[in-house]
Amino acid sequence: xxDFHDPEARVYLHYGDxxxxxxxxxxxxxxxxxxxxxxxxxxxxxxxxDMPEYTGDITGLGTLRLLEAIHKTxxxxxxxxxxxxxxxxxxxxxxxEATPFQPQSPYAAAKVYAYYIARNYREAYKMFACNGIxxxxxxxxxxxxxxxxxxxxxxxxxxxGLQDKLFLGNIDAKRDWGFAGDYVEAMWLMLQQPKxxxxxxxxxxxxxxxxxxxxxxxxxxLDWKKYVAIDKRYFRPTEVxxxxxxxxxxxxxxxxxxxxxxxQLVHMMVDADMAMVEKEVYGLKGKR
Ligand code: F7E
Numbered sequence: 493x494x495d496f497h498d499p500e501a502r503v504y505l506h507y508g509d510x511x512x513x514x515x516x517x518x519x520x521x522x523x524x525x526x527x528x529x530x531x532x533x534x535x536x537x538x539x540x541x542d543m544p545e546y547t548g549d550i551t552g553l554g555t556l557r558l559l560e561a562i563h564k565t566x567x568x569x570x571x572x573x574x575x576x577x578x579x580x581x582x583x584x585x586x587x588x589e590a591t592p593f594q595p596q597s598p599y600a601a602a603k604v605y606a607y608y609i610a611r612n613y614r615e616a617y618k619m620f621a622c623n624g625i626x627x628x629x630x631x632x633x634x635x636x637x638x639x640x641x642x643x644x645x646x647x648x649x650x651x652x653g654l655q656d657k658l659f660l661g662n663i664d665a666k667r668d669w670g671f672a673g674d675y676v677e678a679m680w681l682m683l684q685q686p687k688x689x690x691x692x693x694x695x696x697x698x699x700x701x702x703x704x705x706x707x708x709x710x711x712x713x714l715d716w717k718k719y720v721a722i723d724k725r726y727f728r729p730t731e732v733x734x735x736x737x738x739x740x741x742x743x744x745x746x747x748x749x750x751x752x753x754x755x756q757l758v759h760m761m762v763d764a765d766m767a768m769v770e771k772e773v774y775g776l777k778g779k780r
């Protein structure tokens with residue numbers, strides 16, 4: 493982000509709130525965006541059990557408010573809806589565009605609503621609206637309360653003597669983890685197609701939290717079993733045990749495929765957090 497006085501500034505921030513319909517319409521009217529990537533949500537699955545109504549309002553109804561603002565202002569735009577693999581929930585793998593949803597959390601239920609309302613606006617008003625059903629996508633920029641970043645941050649702190657334990661929930665859960673950078677490319681590709689459609693974006697590989705832990709700690713030459721403890725607080729009332737996506741349609745139609753593999757992703761995240769904590773500990777000059 494650069495100050496808007498800077499002649500090279502290309503990113504502009506506007507205030508908005510997914511709970512305030514009128515203001516969304518004013519924003520769209522002023523900006524007239526060519527493309528809208530709707531990623532706004534209360535996006536934490538565990539938190540959605542503590543704040544189900546807020547999650548339904550922002551993650552579910554927030555999408556409706558944005559679609560209705562596009563419809564009522566009549567602007568010509570392309571709309572991307574951040575749908576989620578959590579919508580598949582308890583459905584047996586591999587999960588594709590044809591797999592029926594079995595949501596297991598207030599977050600997933602709200603995303604199912606958002607998915608169908610985006611499809612409805614596409615059909616009812618001929619809106620160019622796509623659902624990208626993205627499986628977990630991670631990077632060094634991942635929020636620290638999601639399990640991958642929670643692990644890599646804790647690991648870097650443990651390595652530098654700033655922390656001695658890492659408390660986790662269900663480490664047997666399996667996810668299809670990809671690199672966020674690759675997935676953003678898929679989102680963009682969807683909006684460049686001649687026709688709006690829905691796509692699963694995944695790697696087609698699944699790994700447990702335990703496998704992530706093992707690879708991450710090995711990278712730092714530590715044994716994860718010495719540092720990890722289980723805390724029931726991080727379990728979910730209903731858990732999604734196994735996600736494994738089938739990205740065949742995206743490969744065929746969008747000509748998309750992931751470039752970063754699981755091991756590379758884990759190493760990228762560990763290395764980034766190691767470098768960050770090192771900088772904090774030893775100052776900007778690097779390691780003493
Ligand atoms: O959990 C288990 C947890 O919170 C992954 C969001 O971006 O991806 C994300 O949802 C797994 C689960 O991501 C801890 O029970 C164990 O089985 O990193 P997560 P998520 O719930 O899969 C989807 C695609 C989205 O759409 C969401 O917005 O790891 N797990 N121990 C833990 N998870 C957390 N957060 N913290 C733990 O201590």
